[in-house]
Amino acid sequence: MKRRMIVLLGLVLIAGVAVSQSEEMWKMRIHRSGETDEYIVADVDSITFHTVDTLIAPPMVLVPAGIFIMGDGVSSCGSNEREVTLTRDFFLGQHEVTNREYLEATQWAYDHGCVNADTTSVWDNLDGSTRELLDLDSDFSEIQFDGAGNFYLRESPSSYAQDAYPDGYDSSDHPVKEVTWYGAVRYCDWLSMLAGLPRAYEHSGDWTCNGGDPYAANGYRLPTDAEWEHAAQYDDERIYPWGNEGPDCSRANFYHTDYCVGWTSPVGSYPEAPVALGLSDMAGNVFDWCNDWWVCELGTNPVTDPTGPASGTRRALRGGSWSILDNTLRCAFRYGSPPYNGNVIGFRAARTAGQ
Secondary structure (H helix, E strand, O other): OHHHHHHHHHHHHHHHHHHHOOOOOOEEEEEEOOEEEEEEHHHOOOOOOOOOOOOOOOOEEEEOOEEEEEOOOOOOOOOOOEEEEEOOOEEEEOOOOEHHHHHHHHHHHHHOOOEEEOOOEEEEOOOOOOOEEEEOOOOOOOEEEOOOOOEEEOOOOOHHHHHHOOOOOOOOOOEOOOEOHHHHHHHHHHHHHHHOOOOOEOOOOOOOEHHHOHHHOOOOEOOOHHHHHHHHHOOOOOOEOOEOOOOOOOOOOOEEOEEOOOOOOOOOOOOOOOOOOOOOOOOOOOEEEEEEEOOOOOOOOOEEOOOOOOOOOOEEEEOOOOOOOHHHHOOOOOEEEOOOOOOOEEOOOEEEOOO
16 A cells, blocks of 8 residues: 555656646656556546456466367267367366355355355346356355355365365365356356456356357357367377376376265366366366257268257266266267256356457
8 A cells, every 4th residue: 555655646746747847748658568558647637546356267278279070989979070170269267167266256246246145056146047056055065155145165065075085175176066057157257247348148048158159259158069179189189188098097087996086186186197288177077068058969061160059958068077987088078968957067268369
C-alpha cells in the first residue's frame, strides 16, 4: 500500500505541473512486457486503484493443428480409422483440473451468484439453468460446503481412499471428481467470464458450444473428442500417451491385476511417462470429459474439424481412470457417459489459439 501511495502522489504532482506546462512536455509512459504505452498527463482526470479477481486458468499447453488418424483399428469404439484434419491450434490443460482449482472457482461463482449450493450439491444459477454441477453428497467428493457460504476440502471417507492412503493425504492436487459434464463446461465459462471473454456454452436446451462450432469459440471450453486424441498421440500416432510400450504402474494410475494406487494420484505424478507436448495424466487417474456427444464408432470418411454427433444421451470420455483396466489407456479408446455422472470422471479445459 505504501508503494501505491507514493506512485499515486507522484502522478498527482506530475498532473499538477502538466497543467501549467506544454502537453508535449509532460507525458506518462507505462512499460510492460517490453512494450510502452504513452499518455498525455493533462488528459487524466483521476487515478484509482482497485482489487481484481485473481482466479486464473490452470497451466495450458499449445497443441499445434495438424492431420492424424483417429482410431487405431483395435481400441474399443476406436476400431474405425479415419483421417482427421484440425485446422486450428488450441490450448489444452496441462493437467486435469484439481480439487483446489475447482474449489476456488466454485467459491468465486457462489460469491458472485452464479451458482447455488447446499451441503449435498452445487447447481447452476445462470440463464435459468438449475443443472447439478458438483455432487457433494458422495464419499468420492473431496470438495464440501459448510452451508454458511464456504467451500472446503477433505480427505475422501471412502474405503478406496482410506486403503490407498492409510496415513492420510492432501486432496488439493488430486483431480476433481463427482463433477458432471455440466459442471465441467460451467467451470470453462467461469474462466471466460473472469477473462472478459464471451461464454462458450448455451445453458439451456442441449448446452451447445458456440452455436455448434466449438473450434471458433472465443472462450474456454472442453476439448473436442478429436482434439483430445490428437493431443494424446501427438505427433507420431503412438499407442499410449507415453509411447508404444505397454502400461504398468510406473506409467499410469489404473487397475493392473490389482489397483496401482486404489484412488487418484496428485496430478503430474508420472514424470517418467511423458506425453510429447508435456501434458500429464492423459492415461489413468480420472476420465476426461470432452465436448462432443458420444457414439461408439465414427466411420472411416476423412473429416475436417469434426464436432461429433448432433445429439445424443452420452458425452465422450477419454483416458481411463484409476479403477479401470489397461485397455482404456490407449489414445484411441473412446467411451461415453450420461452428462450428469461424475464418479471417476474429471476434465481439463481447452481454448482455441488466436481467438
